[in-house]
């Protein structure tokens with residue numbers, strides 16, 4: 001697939017390609033009206049990029065957007081989709097604007113792009129979504145259906161059995177003449193919904209180029225795949241670092257990107273030459289996979305209030321309340337794992353994360369278990385039954401100073417508890 005990708009520097013109001021080119025998909029991701037300069041640095045910390053997102057007033061912002069939206073719409077094909085990316089600040093204004101320009105009957109959906117974020121201490125609800133307004137130019141638009149995995153709570157009958165309606169029009173499982181269930185064949189999954197759970201790029205993702213408000217290729221790939229066909233023409237009038245162009249190139253669509261920022265254009269060109277895409281495991285196998293892969297350890301921590309940690313081989317969970325304001329880390333031994341190795345790994349993590357203490361919960365018998373807790377190291381303890389022993393040891397840590405611990409005071413608690 002060798003689709004032509006064009007990158008144009010300038011204001012999208014004046015730099016749009018000629019009207020004889022009709023675009024099948026127009027994705028617009030303009031500044032969000034944040035009222036500040038958007039800045040970001042590259043992963044190596046060497047370069048900083050920015051664009052201005054401050055405006056004298058909401059009216060001046062909406063006027064700016066409206067004329068550019070009109071211009072973009074003027075180069076759309078009669079079957080094109082328009083995807084307008086915004087957030088809580090202006091989604092209601094943008095919808096009105098689009099309805100005014102395209103007609104309310106051409107509104108197709110409000111797509112919520114949701115992602116997980118680190119918590120902050122702000123009072124109120126933490127924003128964890130952005131909005132994609134989908135409008136079409138007419139009734140004959142491209143929509144390539146895709147299917148998502150069933151939720152883990154889906155009942156096996158729902159997957160395997162045919163449904164029908166009863167006399168009260170209620171959905172029920174179908175039965176044949178002999179009263180047996182009717183198989184449903186192979187189901188593809190659940191049709192794509194209007195809530196898209198796609199991870200935001202994490203600060204260390206290789207895909208991150210350091211351009212502010214860079215969107216993930218995974219998000220743009222879904223948009224391009226869903227609303228256009230191979231060899232269709234895609235337009236991004238506010239292309240920034242060129243995420244849409246990378247997705248279009250990868251998926252065999254021709255595309256044109258415009259940006260007023262010279263840095264953005266340079267980044268786009270570099271990115272198109274050597275695209276880097278971070279694969280999202282959450283997208284490939286689902287967020288639940290982190291949890292379901294191996295949760296045998298959870299039963300060993302019952303009775304303790306913990307937050308599970310899913311992506312660190314040295315830790316299974318952290319104690320919710322910590323201890324004296326510091327984290328307490330927990331790891332449960334799996335079949336065949338060496339306690340000595342787990343202990344060494346835990347010690348390293350305790351140091352690195354500046355945790356108060358780490359516990360390795362031993363689940364397999366060992367004649368040497370009591371040797372693991374030494375008077376010289378009170379940063380990691382090996383315990384058998386997590387909840388009781390951990391409480392005893394933490395109580396010991398409460399009572400004694402860290403240096404006293406080193407002299408072995410509470411070590412005895414630990415070792416004696418372990419050998420019970």
Ligand SMILES: C[S@@+](CC[C@H](N)C(=O)[O-])C[C@H]1O[C@@H](n2cnc3c(N)ncnc32)[C@H](O)[C@@H]1O
Nearest residue numbers: 011012029051214215238240241243259260261
């Ligand atoms: C939200 S960012 C786009 C980010 C992009 N989707 C990405 O993944 O990197 C908005 C972009 O609009 C550009 N911009 C603002 N006004 C513009 C205009 N009149 N014409 C073209 N680009 C403009 C800014 O320079 C900025 O790069």
